[in-house]
Amino acid sequence: MRSDKMKKGPTAAPRLALLKALGLTDEEIERPLIGIVSSKNDIVPGHMNLDKIVDAVKQGVALAGGVPIVFPAIAVCDGIAMGHEGMKYSLVSRELIADSTEAMAIAHPFDGLVMVAACDKNVPGLLMAAARINIPSIVISGGPMLGGWFKGHKVTVSSVFEAVGTFHAGKMTAEDLNGLVNCACPTCGSCAGMFTANSMNCMSEVLGLALPGNGTIPAVMSERIRLAKKTGMRILDLVKENVRPRDIMTAEAFENALMVDMALGCSTNSMLHLPAIAHECGIEIDLGYANEISKHTPNLCHLSPAGEATMLDLEQAGGIPAVMHELSKLGRLHLDCRTVTGKTVGENIAGHEILNPEVIRPIDHPFMKEGGIAVLKGNLAPDGSVVKRSAVDPSMMKHQGPARVFDSEDDAIAAILGGKIHPGDVVVIRYEGPKGGPGMREMLNPTSAIIGAGLGNTVALITDGRFSGASRGASIGHVSPEAADGGPIALVHEGDQIAIDIEANTLTLCVPDEELARRKAAWEPRQPKITTGYLARYAKLVSSGMKGAVLS
The missing domain is CATH 3.50.30.80 (IlvD/EDD C-terminal domain-like)
Known part of the structure; x- marks a missing residue:
């Protein structure tokens, strides 16, 4: 095991003494030590529930015979940082997240890592770290927020941003603006549309480094807790089989990600993050290549802000597996790519049909003939x-x-x-x-x-x-x-x-x-x-x- 370098041999005695100071028993020290990167904090709505996700991951790790050890990662809320100098720190926080996770995982040689992520820069930062460190790793997000309702319409946080302009234009009352504020973000979770956080959570699933459902199961559903437990259990299999992030995140996996990105209509920020993650894998993505993929990839989804549908609608329509299954009919997806499930992409998506063609359009009736970006x-x-x-x-x-x-x-x-x-x-x-x-x-x-x-x-x-x-x-x-x-x-x-x-x-x-x-x-x-x-x-x-x- 990778952790043997800090546990085995006479020279390990001081390190063993410090591990004992953590309360670890001899039996625990003999088992795989799994680092759990917790992004939990009390300022980001997408992260306020991550303590529950971390606890579920810990239970899964223990159930599978490993020892969970938690350490933190920072996260910035883009919405709260918006409109003042705080936004200058948002994107650069991605590098801090990747660098600090690398420092922790190398300084303490864990046998595997579970990345508990949620929001805009946190998800790509942890994916970058996983690729850079390249030890068995798996991602679990906190899940998307439910959308709100206001005067008979679905609303999300983007509705509030736009309402500010409507108010200043004299087309909305202060009372209505306040009413919208109180109902647009009704639960914890990453904001309810296909914004950057949910785009990247879906991409982690498409790349194969997260279990199916990671991008779309809402934060408030018990299924999210079960997924976290399964994630904790699955990391032990990855450690045993020595399956590493770069074994999964191949050039073909990134081509799949770009295709699904186009089909979903993801955030333009994915064009910053996917090349950055690929770079850590030793793969270079030229932006112009996105247009080549877009020419052959129809846009199948119009989620907020492009339409009114939310991530819950996408989940109920079949989620990412249904989108990928539909795209596979074009014959361009790489179905033999490995994933953390132990199965190939093709095996993961087999039989996942579209359950709501108004949310996920079939390839012969897309929203647009070309991709979303x-x-x-x-x-x-x-x-x-x-x-x-x-x-x-x-x-x-x-x-x-x-x-x-x-x-x-x-x-x-x-x-x-x-x-x-x-x-x-x-x-x-x-x-x-x-x-x-x-x-x-x-x-x-x-x-x-x-x-x-x-x-x-x-x-x-x-x-x-x-x-x-x-x-x-x-x-x-x-x-x-x-x-x-x-x-x-x-x-x-x-x-x-x-x-x-x-x-x-x-x-x-x-x-x-x-x-x-x-x-x-x-x-x-x-x-x-x-x-x-x-x-x-x-x-x-x-x-x-x-x-x-x-x-x-």
Whole structure:
């Protein structure tokens, strides 16, 4: 066993004394030691129930003959961090989670790991750590939140963000806004739509590192507790068989993930996280490859924010196995990929038919013939940009209009809420990238303000920051190179025409090449906004080109 290096031989005596100080018996020390990474905290709704998940995992580990040992991981609530400097810390927390988990698992040589995850950066951070450490590992999430109801309509947290814009536009009363606040998030769990947290929990299932149901069984259901117990039991089998994350998360597994991502209409942030996880596996994913997969993968689901369906609806319609079973009819899924169940993907999804064709469409009647995410390139984004195509109104698939340029999210929000953005405009928010932010903030507030103001079908938004999985509309993020690196988005002037063609995968600044070259020659780097602390060190890392898998 891997833990023998700290348990066996005469030189292990001091370490054994410390293990005894934990209350471990000789019988326990002889058994496999299983590290359980607990992301439980009292500030993130998706994590407030993880103590129950951890307890269930511990029971499962013990039932199977192992010894559960819990250690913590941090987690940031993107929704609570939104709209202030806290959002600058959200994405970078992913690296802290991966690094600290690596430190704990190497310093204390556990025989296996159970990653108890839930929300946006926590799930990919732990998947990155699992790949990096590469000892038998399995993921279990806390499960999605149930959706709420308000005046006869399903609502989620994204409904509240959009309601802020509606209120400022004078189209909603303070009483209704308060009523929505009180019912939009009715339970614990990761927010109820196909936002980033649930996207990545589904991806952990598709990649094969979590048991079926991990992405969709709601947090409040007892089935989630049973799944946690099964997860705890299953890690002992993985340890015995020495099945490791990189045995499961192969290049073919990531192709499966991209296909299912397109079918589900996942968050654009999956285009940040899947390449980062793949990088830790020694696999490089080019963003442009997403378009190739999208061409052959129909969009089968319109969950919130693209539609009203929630994760509970997806679970009741058959969950991820039903989506994958339907996709398998195209003959493109890699059905022989291994999974933590001990079975192949094909064996896991066999017989899982769609139970509600209004939630999971059949392949011959999709919501869209192409996948839910598109990568756009052009002279404004030479290295690419990302849009959640499934959440764009058909009328905005092609759009051209004058640029309204802002050098921070805060200035853009003030303009939108102040009624200074008009139909046809293209809002440009720059210097919000990994280096320029620093930290690459999510732009849920400005997109929600646009939707809430009734401009979702007439105004586009482009940024070198990123978008929340809850964003919808013609919102194009991750524009690269970013403004802080002198990318073309830094050269946009107020009033410049910008052309967006999502069907053709292009993003064009309608300015002659000679003029762009002149602007580039005159461009001067800006001084960093943050000069001390972790974000400053992070920005320097990005500036030096030592990105690793981060944010490219």
